[in-house]
Amino acid sequence: MATVNIDRSIDARGMPCPGPLMSLIGAIREGEVGNVIEVLSSDEGSKTDIPAWVAKAGHELVEVVPEDGYTRFVVKKVR
C-alpha cells in the first residue's frame, strides 16, 4: 500500500467520463508543486485516460491500485 501522504482526495466514483479526469485536472491546476492527489474512479475509461494525461502533462503517476469496483489513482504534481 502507499506510504505517500495524500494532500487531496477526489471521490469520482459513479461519475461518467470525462468527469474523473476533469476533476484531477482541476485539482492539479489548483494545487502546489509537490502535492499528491488521489482520484477514485469507477469509470473504465479512466484506466487509460488518467495515465495518458499524467504522462502528457509531465506529472508523476505514483500508483494505480485496482480496488473493489473502482480504481485508485495517485498523482504527484511535479511542475
Added chain:
Amino acid sequence: MRQVPAKVVVLGGGVGGTLVANLLAKALGREGRVTVVDPTGMHHYQPGYLYVALGQANGRWLVRDERTLLRREVDLAVERATKIEPDAGLVHLERGGKLEYDYLVLATGARLVPDLVPGLREGSYEFYSLEGAQRLREALRRFRGGRLLVGIAGVPYKCPPAPVEFVFMVEEYLRRRGIRERSHITLLSPLNRAFTIESASKVIQPIMEQRGIELVTFFNVEEVDPSAGTVSSLEGEKLEYDLLVLVPPHRGQDVIVDSGLGDPAGWLPTDRYTLQVEGHDRIFAIGDATNLPISKSGSTAHFEAPVVASRIASLVRGTAPNENYGGRVMCFLETGNRKATVLRFDYEHPPAPPQPNLIWHSAKWLFNRLYWETVPQGRLPEKMPMPIPTGRSES
C-alpha cells in the same frame, strides 16, 4: 380543486423555463399561477449562433420577445432575480420586489466567464453569444489564411458538439472562399479524443483526418498571449495562431451562488431522476443550471421540462409524482458539406451515431426552422419518438 391557486415561479426564460411554464399553465389551469422571471425578456435560439459566425444567418432570426412565446395566462417579470430564500419560499428581485412561491423552477442557464483565462477576452473569438458570433463573422471575413485554432477553455460547456461542428463548417467556409490551401485548421481538445463521448469521436476523427483538420489532444487552455499570438496549455504546450476561437469558461448564475444553492462553480446539485434540487423539495432545476453529468444543451432542457411540469402538477394536486427523467438527450452534429449525424442517448445508453448524411443535415435545418413555433409551446410531442441506440451504426 385547490381553493387558492398554487404559485409557481420559473427563473429563466430560455428553452427549459419557457416550456415548463407553458406546460404547467396548461396542466394546472385555475389551480396554479405561473410567473416567469427573466432579466432580458428576450429569448435566444442559441444553436443559431454557429450559423451567424459563419455568415449563414443573421441575428434577427435568433431572438424573439419572450412574451410572444408564453401562454397568455403566464405572467412575465422582466427583472433580474437577486436572491432566493428557500425556507421562506421567496425570490428577491433587483428592483426591490419579492415573489412568493409554492414551487420554484431554476432554469437560469450558464454564464460565460472569459476573464477566468488570462488574455482570452483580448486574444480570442467565440460563438457562444450573439455579439461574439457577430464579431467572429467579421474576423473570418478579414481572415486571409493562416493558423486557425479552435479550442475549449473550460469544462463543462454548452452544446458539446459545437466546437467540432465549427471546425467542419469553417473548413467548408474557407474552401468556398478559396483560402483553404493557405489555412491550417486545428482543434484543441481537453481530452485525448475529439469529443467527450468515445463512440462519437470514432465517427468524427476519421472525417477530420480526411478533411485535413489537425487534432491536438489533452490541451487544457491556461493562457492566451494576444501580443505574441500564442495560446498555452496546462500540459505545457504553446501554439501560435493567426485566428483563435475559444469556448469561454462557463459558470452558474450569481443568484444561485448568492443564495447558497450551488456548488463552487455555481451548478445546482440536482437529483438525476426527479430533477429536484438536493435538500429542497419545492425547488427543481433544469437545463444548463444543473450539475448533472449530461450535455448542457437545449435538448436536455427540452426533455427535462415535461418531467418537472408533470411532477409539480402532481404535487399541486396532492398526488404522487410518477415521471422521472432518464437522461435523454438528442443533439445534431453538423459535419459540413450538407451532412450531419445525430447523437441520441440517455443515462443507460451511450450514443451510436450514424455516418453523417444529408438526411440528418436536413433534419437539423428543419428543426432550426420549426423551433419557434413548436418547442417553447410544447407542440413537439412530449414523448418524442427516439429509438434507443442499438449499438449499430445506421447509414
